[in-house]
Amino acid sequence: MKYLAVCLLVVAGSCLADLSRRNTYGSYYDKLADELKVPFLRYQLAVAVVEVGANSEDKSYPVANHLLTPEGLGLPDTVFSSLEELDTPAGFSSHLFSLVTKDMGLNVYHVIDLIRTSFACPDKNSGCWDIGDVGSNCC
Numbered sequence: 001m002k003y004l005a006v007c008l009l010v011v012a013g014s015c016l017a018d019l020s021r022r023n024t025y026g027s028y029y030d031k032l033a034d035e036l037k038v039p040f041l042r043y044q045l046a047v048a049v050v051e052v053g054a055n056s057e058d059k060s061y062p063v064a065n066h067l068l069t070p071e072g073l074g075l076p077d078t079v080f081s082s083l084e085e086l087d088t089p090a091g092f093s094s095h096l097f098s099l100v101t102k103d104m105g106l107n108v109y110h111v112i113d114l115i116r117t118s119f120a121c122p123d124k125n126s127g128c129w130d131i132g133d134v135g136s137n138c139c
Contacts, residue, residue, distance in 0.1 A: 042075075042131065046073060
């Protein structure tokens with residue numbers, strides 16, 4: 001199975017179209033402690049999924065509020081608290097969600113899989129996305 005690095009890990013990298021956002025988001029992400037990087041991306045995706053769901057008129061949109069809990073993310077309370085306390089740049093979660101859904105072609109159910117397990121396989125032919133695999137698919 002082909003493992004592809006999710007551009008999420010290089011949100012700061014050249015995958016971003018806008019240089020100013022790339023610099024802001026990238027600098028912020030790069031400064032995170034290594035052990036917080038994958039949980040941070042999962043948390044930010046969860047924030048975006050919950051926000052999109054709250055604003056969606058689509059009644060079939062999955063209820064995902066449970067993702068914004070330590071149990072929902074499968075994180076220790078201390079890590080979850082650290083993520084909540086971060087001063088994340090405005091727009092980070094929505095931009096990340098856009099990267100995952102529009103640029104990578106994942107739907108909301110795949111994103112929820114990615115949040116829960118750090119792994120999503122939307123299509124047998126296109127490979128899998130592993131949020132913790134710093135591979136070579138990006139850019």
